[in-house]
Amino acid sequence: MTVTERSTDGSYRDRVVAVEPGGTEYISEADRHGKPSQLFWTWTSPNLEFATIFVGMLAVLAFGMTFWQAVAGIVLGTGLGAIAHYFLSARGPLHGVPQMVLGRLAFGFKGNAVPSVLMSVTAGVGWFATNSVSGxxxxxxxxGIGPLLGLVIIVAAQTALAFFGHNLVQAFERYSFPVLAVVFLAASVAIFAHADIGNAAPAADGVGGLGGFLLTVGTSFGYAAGxxxxxxxxxxxxxxxxxxxRTGFFAAAGLFTACVVLEVVGAASVTTGEASLADPTGSFTAELASPLAKATLLAIAVGAIxxxxxxxxxxxxxxxSTGITLPAHVARALVTVFFGVAGFLVAWWALPDAAHSYEAFLLIIAYWVGPWLGVVFADQYLRRGRPVAHLLYDRSYTNWGGLVAFLIGLVVSVVLFANQEKxxxxVAAAAPQLGDITFFVGFVLAGAAYWVLCRPAITKQ
Structure with a gap:
């Protein structure tokens, strides 16, 4: 593979307790290691956490679904997100570069800065803050400590892991997997033992109907596709x-399994009659015996990390990957610390009203990820079988049609179909029974626009 920007030098390899050098370079063969099956726990462990459970709780408490309606929406939304994850994960070993570097194909070097910044904000600040709050x-x-002290502990641990980088993060996911799996499995069994999944009525103040179902699909998709x-x-x-x-399968399977299982458990927990949006963590563990409740709380904290x-x-x-100029050897590590601080400040701000902030955040993720996926998949299909390595680090390469298609899908879908409190x-105002289908519309519009705007140029390359 020929690139115009330096690749790794083979010094990192499979070293675990070492700061991963560099940032977005091509991974040389000397640094390649591992096997596809490891991706199962890579994507299971980070989803064995309370934020996943809360998606299922929202489906019943906020969206007015019965348990089985919630299950259907969760499986559909998560399945769509897992399919997208399959195709994007499968490209990693072939190209050897981060996902947002691959995004330069669809958006150009400079145009790719827009989705890259969106992703860095939603991941490094938004998701970071959301999960930190639950932990x-x-x-x-x-x-029995104050939430702020708990937040400091959680943020310090997760920022340290990310600072060291890829191999330490992968190792943490691997060794936390059996602990998290056993604790959450035991908690799930206890929750279902107290649940009334067949007879519980949906929440009286929930959305209900088709709108509630589509909101369930949307939040489940937003969580997985995030x-x-x-x-x-x-x-x-x-x-x-x-x-x-195989690479795509294990990545998607880990994501789908963890999300569906815990979201369904979250929906079941509401039918015990103890669930509350005011104290979701406490209400979830209320039905558990004291030792298991304590183990579950610890697992929630570990899962957040x-x-x-x-x-x-x-x-x-x-x-x-936006192309900013930083000391090359420590670029990613330096930015990690910055996002750790920023995420802490946002999490601190969100502590008083975590539930409503989370619901809105899940939908907002789906709003931009939908059109981004539409553009990326359309580009991937049009470039199938074509060499692309020469474009990935070419700062002069432009593809403004990709950014235009993304903005068309994003703006039109949000203006017409967004359905949030604020x-x-x-269209959503005129037909509220539709719920929120912004992500579907954004995906289709952006993909179609990219096909029209960019297909002629790509087919001539």
């Missing part, structure tokens, strides 16, 4: 000879 509340409840801009970040170190389909180590790592990676689109 902080878990530590607060478990040890990982897609990171996909190749955690497959680019695999040897170029590994199977692309597992998720945010990935969030702040890839958020920093995306920011570096942002209601024209």
């Amino acid at each position: 902080a509340f878990a530590l607060s409840t478990l040890f 990982w897609t801009p990171y996909a190749a970040d955690f497959t680019r170190y695999l040897p170029a000879t590994v199977s692309g389909p 597992a998720a945010n180590a990935i969030n702040v790592y890839s958020g920093a990676m995306a920011f570096v 942002l209601v689109g024209v």
Whole structure:
């Protein structure tokens, strides 16, 4: 593979307790290691956390779904997100670069700065803050300390992991997986033992109907698809000879399994009659025996760290891919610290009203990820079988049609179909029973616009 920007030098390899050098360079064969099966726990562990459970709780408490309606929406939304994750993860070993560097194909070097900044903000700040809050509340409840002190502990741990980089993050996901899996499995069994999944009525003040179902699909998709801009970040170190389909399968399977299981458990927990948006963590563990409740709270904190180590790592990676000039050897590590501080400040601000902030955040993620996926997949299809390495680090390469298509999909879908408390689109206001289908519309519009605007130029290359 020929690139116009330096590649790694083979000094990092599979070293775990070492700061990953550089930022967005091509991963040389000397640094490649691992196998596709490791991606199962890479994407299971960060989703074995309370933020995942809360998606299922929202489906029943806020969106007015019965348990089985919630399950259907969760499976559909998560499945769509996992399919997207499959295709993007599969490209990592072949190209050996981060996901947002691959995004330069669709947006050009400079145009790619827009989705890269969006991704770095939603991952390195938004998701970081969201998961930090749940971890902080878990530590607060478990040890009787203030939420702010819990937040400081959580942020320090996850920022340190991300600062060291890829190999330490992967190792943490691997070794936290069995602990998280056992604790959450035991908690799930206990929750279902007390649940009334067949007879519980939906929340009286929920949305209900088709609108509630589509909101459930949207939040489930937003949660799962929120990982897609990171996909190749955690497959680019695999040897170029590994199977692309196997790579995509294990990444998607880990994501789908963890999200569906815990979101369904979250929906079931509401039917126990104890669930509350005011204290979701406390109400979830209320039905558990004391030892299991304490273990679950600890697992929630560990799961938050597992998720945010990935969030702040890839958020920093995306920011570096904008082309900013920093000391090359420590670019990603420096930006990681910045996002750790920024995420802490946002999490501190969100502590008083975490539930409503989370619901809005999930939908906002889907708003921009939908059209971004539309553009990326349209570009990937049009370039199938074509050499692309020469474009990835070419600062003069432009493809403004990609950015235009993305903005068309984003703006039109939000203006017409957004359906949030503080942002209601024209169509959503006239037909509220549609719920929120912004992400679907954005995906289709952006992909179609990219096909029209960019296909002639790509086919001539």
